Amino acid sequence: DTGVSQDPRHKITKRGQNVTFRCDPISEHNRLYWYRQTLGQGPEFLTYFQNEAQLEKSRLLSDRFSAERPKGSFSTLEIQRTEQGDSAMYLCASSLVVHEQYFGPGTRLTVT
Amino acid sequence: AQSVTQLDSQVPVFEEAPVELRCNYSSSVSVYLFWYVQYPNQGLQLLLKYLSGSTLVESINGFEAEFNKSQTSFHLRKPSVHISDTAEYFCAVTHSNYQLIWGAGTKLIIKP
Numbered sequence: 001d002t003g004v005s006q007d008p009r010h011k012i013t014k015r016g017q018n019v020t021f022r023c024d025p026i027s028e029h030n031r032l033y034w035y036r037q038t039l040g041q042g043p044e045f046l047t048y049f050q051n052e053a054q055l056e057k058s059r060l061l062s063d064r065f066s067a068e069r070p071k072g073s074f075s076t077l078e079i080q081r082t083e084q085g086d087s088a089m090y091l092c093a094s095s096l097v098v099h100e101q102y103f104g105p106g107t108r109l110t111v112t
Numbered sequence: 113a114q115s116v117t118q119l120d121s122q123v124p125v126f127e128e129a130p131v132e133l134r135c136n137y138s139s140s141v142s143v144y145l146f147w148y149v150q151y152p153n154q155g156l157q158l159l160l161k162y163l164s165g166s167t168l169v170e171s172i173n174g175f176e177a178e179f180n181k182s183q184t185s186f187h188l189r190k191p192s193v194h195i196s197d198t199a200e201y202f203c204a205v206t207h208s209n210y211q212l213i214w215g216a217g218t219k220l221i222i223k224p
Contacts, residue, residue, distance in 0.1 A: 004155070033210065042116070042202050042214030043156070056210060091156070099144050099163060101212065103156040 004104035006092050012110045013082055020078045021107045025094030032075050033101060034067055035091040036060070043091055049075060082111045114139045116203050118215035126223045127195055133188040133218045135177075135203030145186040146204045146212065147177055156202065162186065173197075198222045 005024045013019050025032050030051050035043035046065070048056045051072035061067075064082075069075040079086055089108050093101040119134045137143065147159040160171040167179040177188045186203060203215040 031210065035212075040121070040216065042204070042216050043212070044214070045211045048210040058211075093156075099146075099161060099206070100158060102158070103148075105155040 004092055004094050004102055006090075006104040006107050008107060009105060010108045010110075012112065015084060015111055016081055018078065018080045019082060019109065020076055021090055021092075021109075023075045023077070023092030023094075023104060025074070025092070026096075026102055029094035029096045029102070030072065031095045031101075032069055033093040033095075034075070034077055035093065037089040037091055037106070038087075046077075079109075082109075084111045087111045114143065114205055114207065114213045116205055116213055116215040118203055118218050120218050121216065122219045122221060124221040124223055125193055128192050130191050131189065131193050131197075131220065133201050133203075133220065135186045135188065135215060137184050137186065137203075137205045137213075139184075139205060139207060141207045143205045143207050145177075145179055146206075147171075147175070147186070147188050148202045148204060149199045150202065150217075151199045159188075159201070193220070193222055195222050195224065 007022045032049040034046040037043040047067050049069040064080045067077045089106045091106045093103045095101045115138050117136045125131045145162040148156045149159045150156050160169045162169050162179045170176045175190045200217045200219050202217045204212040206212050
């Protein structure tokens with residue numbers, strides 16, 4: 001069990017570019033979550049998958065954001081036309097038992 | 113709506129001294145409560161959780177937290193801290209099966 005992995009760990013992009021992040025959950029976990037964390041704040045919920053179904057999306061997730069989890073395994077989070085306000089740490093978590101989420105190391109996005 | 117307040121952004125304490133990190137929440141329904149820890153340059157790790165039953169819950173590394181329904185609190189305590197406890201600690205609550213609501217975090221700074 002290698003835990004939750006995220007790729008890349010760091011991403012620097014120019015405003016207006018598209019970026020895609022990947023999350024590989026713990027293999028037997030059917031639930032997957034995306035959060036965003038800005039400096040000095042706790043994580044904010046973005047979206048939740050159970051298997052391949054996206055069951056909930058936060059209002060924070062504008063139409064520039066899209067997440068997928070094909071085949072119920074890894075997940076991708078894409079941000080189109082990035083803005084400086086998108087700069088944050090993007091966290092992925094997975095769980096088997098509902099109330100025990102395991103987090104990856106995060107992807108730090110910097111939009112210049 | 114649920115919210116979580118961590119009253120202290122930083123708590124400095126001498127090594128081997130006791131510490132309490134405060135967490136208060138607001139919710140109109142029953143909640144589940146969590147403390148997560150984030151060591152420098154690492155991902156979030158579940159420290160302990162309250163789901164039901166005994167209001168006092170313990171972690172394997174000497175931390176404990178007590179659920180106080182009347183005061184809507186879930187403070188984290190340790191009787192004697194070690195330099196290795198240096199980290200940021202996040203309190204989180206949920207009443208659903210997926211969405212954690214987080215506090216802003218408390219940095220525990222251990223002074224030698």
